[in-house]
Amino acid sequence: MDSFTPTAADRFSFGLWTVGNPGRDPFGGPTRPTQDPCHLVRKLAECGAWGVNLHDNDLVPFGASAAERDDIVSGFKRTLDETGIVVPMATTNLFSHPIFKDGAFTSNDPKVRAFAINKTMDAIDLGVELGATTYVFWGGREGTEADACRDPQDAMKRFRHAIDFLCEYVKDNGYDLRFALEAKPNEPRCDIYLATTGHMLHFISTLENNEMVGVNPEVAHEHMAGLSFVHGVAQAMEAGKLFHIDLNAQRIGRYDQDLRFGSEDLKQAFLLVRLLEGNAGNAPYTGPRHFDAHAYRTEDEEGVWDFARGCMRTYKILVERTRAFDADPEVKDLIRVPTDAALDPVLSNSYSAESVAALRSMDVDPDAIGAAGLGYERLDQIMCEYLMGAR
Ligand code: GCO
Ligand code: MN
Ligand code: MN
Numbered sequence: 001m002d003s004f005t006p007t008a009a010d011r012f013s014f015g016l017w018t019v020g021n022p023g024r025d026p027f028g029g030p031t032r033p034t035q036d037p038c039h040l041v042r043k044l045a046e047c048g049a050w051g052v053n054l055h056d057n058d059l060v061p062f063g064a065s066a067a068e069r070d071d072i073v074s075g076f077k078r079t080l081d082e083t084g085i086v087v088p089m090a091t092t093n094l095f096s097h098p099i100f101k102d103g104a105f106t107s108n109d110p111k112v113r114a115f116a117i118n119k120t121m122d123a124i125d126l127g128v129e130l131g132a133t134t135y136v137f138w139g140g141r142e143g144t145e146a147d148a149c150r151d152p153q154d155a156m157k158r159f160r161h162a163i164d165f166l167c168e169y170v171k172d173n174g175y176d177l178r179f180a181l182e183a184k185p186n187e188p189r190c191d192i193y194l195a196t197t198g199h200m201l202h203f204i205s206t207l208e209n210n211e212m213v214g215v216n217p218e219v220a221h222e223h224m225a226g227l228s229f230v231h232g233v234a235q236a237m238e239a240g241k242l243f244h245i246d247l248n249a250q251r252i253g254r255y256d257q258d259l260r261f262g263s264e265d266l267k268q269a270f271l272l273v274r275l276l277e278g279n280a281g282n283a284p285y286t287g288p289r290h291f292d293a294h295a296y297r298t299e300d301e302e303g304v305w306d307f308a309r310g311c312m313r314t315y316k317i318l319v320e321r322t323r324a325f326d327a328d329p330e331v332k333d334l335i336r337v338p339t340d341a342a343l344d345p346v347l348s349n350s351y352s353a354e355s356v357a358a359l360r361s362m363d364v365d366p367d368a369i370g371a372a373g374l375g376y377e378r379l380d381q382i383m384c385e386y387l388m389g390a391r
Contacts, residue, residue, distance in 0.1 A: 006048035006312035013051030013088055013290045016040055016058040019308055021294035031297050038079040045083035047308050051288055052085050055093040056123035062097055073129065088134060088288045089244055090127025092120045095140030095188065103142045105162035106155040106193060117162055121169055128175045134244050136216045137163070138182040143189030155193050160206060167209035180216035180243040185225040187256050196225060197232035201239060214243030218292055220250035220258055223265065230271045242285055247311070248293035258293045260307050262314035270387055273315060274322035289315060325386045334379040
């Protein structure tokens, strides 16, 4: 036990599919046994996690009867009660069964679309029964290889119809549930629709009930596309749309690696934790700190719990490191924003004849400003020294 040991107050959560990942990949079968969901919940509690998330079929096998479902769910609820673990988020598996091989909500086949909406309504009922207040939509196979198969505009229309419909389902049932859409550029499809968090944010603005829909960005998914995850998350936060987050690690340009949080991109992880915790003076993210990652295929069960503890420990160490960074007087000096009594009001007020006149008569020397250094080498070096533990 030290100050980096996680507790429920840290609100760390894991998917059943993450710590339950048996090490299967496209080139080989499992290297670890499949674990019972109740066992995973008990182990998560032992490790100091607060929450567990699930796809419908992580708990209830595809095609189970109503009686089997109720039996499994009541056993799971007992384990949640015993351990104090909560279910903050739930989602639907719309990608494993062959019926979804060409997508779910965006499929050309009305039977597939109907089946997907129906499965999601059942999974929403399950999530709500377990206490979930966030429902994630990851369009696993909503994409293409043979792009001529459908007009991508139809895919947008169908996806919009499904989300609009399901929002109404939630309202109709009086559920306390918000939706969080998760973008991914590719894998398992060659191209997945709505490839980035930015695509999702615009799509949300076109929904009928857009106030109940936000995003669930994932580190790996933006990094796969070579994008800045921190910028994507910041845009979502600024729009009031960061409803949930998938934390993990990923090298740019690779397949979706879903690595232990902070293990491959420490500088980005540092900046992300700093943003989420609001250290730089911004409003913090208040939702679950959720890890969507899994242990290396080389690991046995003990390695899985090393992985889970590692994710949480790294997050907490980064909370401490980023706070120290932002409390450093030299850093404060370097990031101080210059003020200008004449121009600041002009640049924050909306358009007016006075503002135009003020801009026309401004006193700015472009050469002097262009010649002055900004000290960012020093700033970034200090950040690296905090990361390396030298400061
Ligand atoms: C992936 C995704 C998934 C989703 C999960 C919850 O790349 O496999 O990140 O893990 O997050 O299906 O919607
Ligand atoms: Mn994810
Ligand atoms: Mn992923």
